Structures are given as structure tokens and as C-alpha cells.
Amino acid sequence: MNGSQNLCETFSEQLRDVPDIDIWVAPPFIYVPALTEAERLQGFTQIGVQNVHEEVQGAFTGEVSAAMVAEMGAKFAIIGHSERRNIYLENDTIVDRKLKSCVDANLIPLFCVGESIEERQNGSAEAVVQRQLRSLKGLLETLPAERLVVAYEPIWAIGTGISASPGDADEMHGKIRSYLGDEGAKLRILYGGSVSPNNAEKLIKQTNIDGFLVGGAALDVSAFNEICQLVGGD
Ligand code: PGA
DSSP: OOOOHHHHHHHHHHOOOOTTSOEEEOOOGGGHHHHHSOGGGTTTEEEEESOOBSSSSSSOTTOOBHHHHHHTTOOEEEEOOHHHHHHSOOOHHHHHHHHHHHHHTTOEEEEEEOOOHHHHHTTOHHHHHHHHHHHHHHHTTTSOGGGOEEEEOOGGGTTTSOOOOHHHHHHHHHHHHHHTHHHHTTSEEEEESSOOTTTHHHHHTSTTOOEEEOSGGGGSHHHHHHHHHHHHTO
16 A cells, blocks of 8 residues: 555656566556556556455455456456455465465466564474465466466565575575475565665575565665666676
């Protein structure tokens, strides 16, 4: 719930064309048409959303379904962001139903996992991430890896300015990949949590980090451009 129409306009005017990387942008729902229709972004960005409701349709006042966002031109949906899990109490069952509703609507789920600081300190980070990934692992038996994206976002790194170290992030990405089996090798696994122009270069050089889920730095178009350039230059 950040940004404005003005930011969307600035974003579409000032985002530089970086043809050798995929740039996906997930604005708040109401700005989706402005970005899908922005000619300047066509050809090198995909537009998505930050959440969908788990049901297909019905009396769920104020909610938005995966089919609705697909109809408006969105190509992907972020599912299971830690703010949704923690503030809106979306447990694994709800997140898994959202995952299914995205697949049914032909949206690519960008599926977020990550542990809290307590879970990291008590040694349960890997178990927590595996529990969150269980349904996605099942889906990989029938869905090609290019129709799914995973984002590892340790909760303690989101919006705090404290990113996971490149080594720690890479280690967890490697564990996620091996947990997901053969298809996991082909899956894009993004890192999220205080990604900035200062740490992007070191993080992207890690073997198992395929890209980023950028929050705060994406609200500053020049910082976002810089991250894109660093990733593209890898
Ligand atoms: P951040 O946010 O980059 O500001 O830490 C990441 C996120 O919200 O997914």
C-alpha cells in the first residue's frame, strides 16, 4: 500500500529498458490497468499484483479474485508475502488455496516463503520454509517450473535495511532447490529483503539466487534502475 498514480507514471516514464533481464512489476490492484496499458513498458515488463483472494468468486466484499486480475491483463500474483501471513493471518492452508486459484486462472504464482528471526535463531528456519513449500512441491509434478516462481524473504530482512548475507541467502536457496527435487533445479528462486543498489551485485552473483523481489527500493525509480543495471550486468 505504497505509491500513487504519480509514482506509476514516473515509473513507466523513467524505467530504463534492460532487455536481458525480466522485470516484473506488482502495483496495488487499482494501478494495474495504468501499467499494463503503458506503452513505454510493453515488451520488457510483466505486470502482476500483490495478492489475490483464495475463492474463485462470490460474496467476499472488497476482495479481488485471480480470474479478475488475469482479465485485467496481470500475468502473475505475489502469494504468501509475510505481511499477508502475519498481519492478515493467512496460514498455509489459505496460502495454498491462493496458489491453486492462481494456477486455475493462468496466473504465475510468485510464492513467498521465509522464517522469522526467532525461527532462524532456534534453528528451525529450514523446516519452516519446507513446510511453507509443501503444496508448491506437489504442484511441480504437473506444472512446468517456468509457471512458478519462489521468493525467499526472511521476515527479519523485509523493510529493515538488514539484508541476509549473500552466503546465508544462497545457502537457503540451495536448500529450497534441493527440497523441490528435479523441477527445483529449473525454478527461479528470488531473494527479497532490503535489496538495494548497495547489496544487489554481491547477492546476484550467488549460484542459487536467480533474481530479486524488491520492496522499498522499487519506490525510488533511480534506485530500482540501478538494481536492474547491476543484475543485467552480471
Ligand atoms: P524490502 O521489501 O525490499 O523493502 O525489504 C521486500 C518485500 O516487501 O517483499
